Amino acid sequence: MEEIFQLLFTELQRATRATAENCREVAERISNEVARICNESKRIQASGDVDTWANSLARHRLQQCLHYYQLGSHQGRVDLHSTLSAIIYRYITPLGSPQNYQARLGLIEDFLQGFYAEALNAFRREAQLDARYRPQSLLDLAEYMAFTERYGKRRIPLPGNRSQQLIILRAQTFSSSQPPETSVDMEQAAEGSSADADSNWSDGAMQQVREIMVANEPEPLEASLRDTVIKELMAYLEQHQQNDCADYFALRLQDLSTNEIEEILNITPRERDYLQQRFKYHLIRFALSHRWELVHQWLEADLEKNLGLTPQQWQNFQTKISAEQLKLLQLKQQSVSNVEIARALNCTVNQVEKRWFKLLEQAWEIRNRSLSGSGASKDE
Structure with missing residues (x-):
């Protein structure tokens, strides 16, 4: 284990800006953990190659620690939170409204706060640290986050x-322990001030870890156009009973790979592909019909910006559409209501909406072709 300690100590000094003493403390804790695992594991002891196991375990823990160190305190927290949220997403189900996306997110946040507290206590116990220990440096925090993931x-x-x-x-x-009448107060959860949480979060050590790990208060939905689009799209999917599409979208927001999504949703690659196509269909319906103004504003492709087309594309677009479509476009630019447009075009409001959808779709295709060529698309 002395060789493993020296390896860890040397690598931590080389890859971080932590003090020598800090690197020594972390290296000792990791090497002691590796020694304990190797001594207690019957499988490792029976393998006849304990040294190889010890080296592999030490390097794995080192890489995890350096991963969170390089991300930094904020992005490291986000990464850990996203990783754990993805694992438990399908197991946290609000009673009474199992498909409610916002309620599920609230319960996940509430659960993870308690789990971070449990992980810190386990870390103190297994590393034989004082009950008042708390991460002091970025390296300490990275070590704690890596331990929490494991x-x-x-x-x-x-x-x-x-x-x-x-x-x-x-x-x-x-x-399963959440009563049907329970509602998660996110402000209270973020402050760690609920009756059950007081015993976990009241002391100074837990307060500091909470602030680092879970006190990332999101901006109000109204202050973020992107969050508003997400909320509206989730509501649209639930309204149209596309709850599996909502789950798929929630996982896509966490930038998970297709394999991870398939594992979490417990579906085959073929089922995931079908789900993805169905989600895209509803995404287009939402973006070009249901809330086209909101989506195009977020994409910086609203009417004031010529639907996101360049001046040349906008000119070509207007020359290629029919006279009736051009009149519809001009009336929309003047903020005329669909009822008045229907009178002007001598058609029904439903026909106006369908024709406008078609126009937006044509502009969307032109814009996406251009973005695909430049390699920068924001659409999905």
Whole structure:
């Protein structure tokens, strides 16, 4: 283990700006953890190659720690929060409204606050640290975040030769214990001031970790156009009973790979492809019909900006559409209501909406072809 300690100590000094003493402390804790695992694991002891196992475990922990260190305190927290949220997403279900996206996010936030507290206590216990220990440096925080990820992913043996990740078991217990009348007060959760949370978050050490790990108060939805689009699209999908599309969209927002999405939703690649196509269909309906003004404003492609087309594209676009379509476009630019447009064009309001959808679709295709060529698309 002395060789492993020297390896860890040297790499931490080389890859971080932490003090030598800080690097020494972290290297000692990691090497002690590796030694404990190797001594307690019957499989490792029976392998006849304990040194190789120890080296592999140490390097894995080192890379995890450096990963969070390089991300920094803020982005590291975001990365850990996203990783754990993706694991438990389908296991946190609000009673009474299992498909309510906002309620589910609220419960996930509430659950993870308690889990971060549990992980810190486990870290103190397993590293034989003082009960008042708290991360002081960026390297300490990175070590703690790496431990929290591993702690959540630990496999817990279950009857019937089965096992499950610890954080999933915790999430299932948490979700089943929520009474139907429970509502999550996000302001209270962010402050850690609920009656149950006081014992976990009241002391100074937990307060500091909470501030670093979970006190990232989001901007009000109204202050962020992107968040408003997301909220409106989620509501649209739920209104049209496309709850699986809403789940897919929520996971896409976390920038997960297709394999991760398939695993979380428990679907095959073919089912995921079908779901993706169905989501795209509803996304287009939402973007070009249901809330086209909002979406185009977010994309900086509203009527004031010629639907996102360049001056030349805008000129060509107007020359290629019919006289009736051009009149419709001009009336829209004048903010004329659909009822008045219907009178002017001698058609129904429904026909106006369909014709406008077609016009937006044509402009969308031109714009997307241009963006695809430049490699910069914001549409999905």
